Amino acid sequence: MKFTEEHEWLRVQGDVVVVGITEHASEQLGDVVFVELPDEGTVVSKDDEIVVIESVKAASDILAPLDGEIVEVNEALTDNPGLVNEDAMGEAWFFKMKAEDLSQMDEYMDEAKYKDMIG
Amino acid sequence: MADLRRTGLFDLHLELGGKMVPFAGWEMPVQYPMGVMGEHQHTRAHAGLFDVSHMGQVILRPPKGGTVADAARALEALVPVDVIGLGEGRQRYAMFTNEDGGILDDLMVANRGDHLFLVVNAARVGHDVAMMRGRLGEGVTVELISDRALLALQGPEAQAALERIVPEVAEMRFMDVAVLPVSGGDVWVSRSGYTGEDGFEISVPEDEAEGFARALLAMEEVAPIGLGARDSLRLEAGLCLYGSDIDETTSPVEAGLTWAIRKARRKGGARAGGFPGATRILGELEDGPARKRVGLAPEGRAPMRAGTEIFDGDEKVGEVTSGAFGPTLGAPMSMGYVAAGSAATGTRLTGEVRGKRLPVEVVDLPFVPANFKR
Numbered sequence: 111m112k113f114t115e116e117h118e119w120l121r122v123q124g125d126v127v128v129v130g131i132t133e134h135a136s137e138q139l140g141d142v143v144f145v146e147l148p149d150e151g152t153v154v155s156k157d158d159e160i161v162v163i164e165s166v167k168a169a170s171d172i173l174a175p176l177d178g179e180i181v182e183v184n185e186a187l188t189d190n191p192g193l194v195n196e197d198a199m200g201e202a203w204f205f206k207m208k209a210e211d212l213s214q215m216d217e218y219m220d221e222a223k224y225k226d227m228i229g
Numbered sequence: 230m231a232d233l234r235r236t237g238l239f240d241l242h243l244e245l246g247g248k249m250v251p252f253a254g255w256e257m258p259v260q261y262p263m264g265v266m267g268e269h270q271h272t273r274a275h276a277g278l279f280d281v282s283h284m285g286q287v288i289l290r291p292p293k294g295g296t297v298a299d300a301a302r303a304l305e306a307l308v309p310v311d312v313i314g315l316g317e318g319r320q321r322y323a324m325f326t327n328e329d330g331g332i333l334d335d336l337m338v339a340n341r342g343d344h345l346f347l348v349v350n351a352a353r354v355g356h357d358v359a360m361m362r363g364r365l366g367e368g369v370t371v372e373l374i375s376d377r378a379l380l381a382l383q384g385p386e387a388q389a390a391l392e393r394i395v396p397e398v399a400e401m402r403f404m405d406v407a408v409l410p411v412s413g414g415d416v417w418v419s420r421s422g423y424t425g426e427d428g429f430e431i432s433v434p435e436d437e438a439e440g441f442a443r444a445l446l447a448m449e450e451v452a453p454i455g456l457g458a459r460d461s462l463r464l465e466a467g468l469c470l471y472g473s474d475i476d477e478t479t480s481p482v483e484a485g486l487t488w489a490i491r492k493a494r495r496k497g498g499a500r501a502g503g504f505p506g507a508t509r510i511l512g513e514l515e516d517g518p519a520r521k522r523v524g525l526a527p528e529g530r531a532p533m534r535a536g537t538e539i540f541d542g543d544e545k546v547g548e549v550t551s552g553a554f555g556p557t558l559g560a561p562m563s564m565g566y567v568a569a570g571s572a573a574t575g576t577r578l579t580g581e582v583r584g585k586r587l588p589v590e591v592v593d594l595p596f597v598p599a600n601f602k603r
Contacts, residue, residue, distance in 0.1 A: 140260065140264060140265055140266075140457070141264055141265055141266035141267075141556075143266075143530070143532065143554035143561070144530045144531050144532060144554065144561070146531065162531075162583065164531065164532050164554070166264075166265040166266060166457060166461065166553065166554060166556075167265070167457065169532075169534070188530075191530070192266075
């Protein structure tokens with residue numbers, strides 16, 4: 111599993127990368143009340159804003175961590191945004207994407223480095 | 230956080246796990262470990278304890294040899310509200326207006342027999358006190374209370390909790406005020422608040438405040454509540470936040486606060502006019518305002534937050550001034566100002582969120598019905 115400075119986690123699953131936000135991020139956001147997901151089939155570039163999360167505090171964006179195509183989104187979050195607070199690292203994944211170049215993942219942190227970053 | 234003031238309950242907030250943020254020059258808890266959503270729900274179901282010591286507590290005393298009516302008459306020159314008609318032991322909502330009919334602050338005024346007791350917004354304390362000292366006229370003294378904490382206990386179980394410490398509160402009705410003895414001094418209680426729930430605001434001598442708060446928090450019904458839930462509770466209740474929903478550019482009529490302007494101060498009333506901005510405010514009462522504060526219910530789940538532009542067809546007709554997700558409502562909710570022609574309940578408008586025009590409907594306020602003990 112890899113981690114971005116934007117508090118996303120990336121997990122390779124077969125030929126797709128599953129993306130979510132970390133538990134630390136979900137705690138910082140507070141109760142999540144709305145999640146807007148991209149359309150399946152959307153072709154994205156790294157750092158595109160592709161997901162909007164609204165919590166009781168504010169709106170924030172999730173950036174595409176890699177170049178590629180969104181192949182599946184987690185519709186469960188649309189009906190139950192609170193899932194992000196309950197199980198950020200598991201059930202509450204945001205989208206699965208087919209990466210153009212998996213080596214883009216190399217620049218991201220492993221778990222130990224991410225833990226250092228958040229202190 | 231340098232230069233921020235701390236209330237007498239600061240250490241208690243930290244002990245309770247409060248997340249402290251700057252607010253109106255104070256360092257205040259925005260939430261506790263329960264979280265905004267949980268704190269909101271707890272207040273609607275049980276009782277929530279809020280530290281509102283940052284708000285300004287002010288006493289207005291009449292000139293020597295005068296009565297409370299003299300202080301009330303002086304205050305009426307600054308507010309479009311019937312203060313003289315306010316009975317002893319009662320409280321009323323009011324607002325200071327400016328010459329343009331805008332709102333300088335909103336406040337609570339209580340008649341406590343031989344003086345008036347005011348509670349004003351934290352960010353406006355300095356302004357309000359200076360203005361009153363300058364303009365209330367000869368002999369009325371303006372005393373800013375600096376040695377008392379202010380707590381709010383809100384929710385359907387607030388009475389059950391508070392009466393264990395102050396039994397007399399069981400007899401109070403909505404908007405009653407009383408000075409009640411407890412060990413260590415008097416508490417100043419009003420049956421009111423800003424959540425839409427039954428509840429009390431309690432002014433406690435600073436030395437007693439922490440003990441008083443701890444005694445309440447030890448009760449099963451009571452949990453500490455931060456500013457985050459205070460905001461979602463007041464928005465569900467359709468109540469204005471000064472600086473967001475009302476300010477120097479909004480008149481009380483535009484803001485839908487006309488219920489606070491009683492007959493005596495209206496055209497044909499016993500003391501019609503005589504407050505700053507009377508020409509505009511009385512004119513709008515007759516002819517209607519050009520824009521109105523309305524409730525706005527977004528159709529989807531996306532909250533429309535403050536600053537969201539509102540359109541009727543292609544025409545921009547207004548803007549959201551407060552918007553959030555309503556935990557009790559279970560849906561997003563906003564309020565804001567729209568042109569009078571687009572303000573009728575049921576009017577379908579759109580709000581621009583991240584470049585997309587999303588449907589939103591004008592609805593009656595409050596979003597969640599009030600639960601007062603009348």
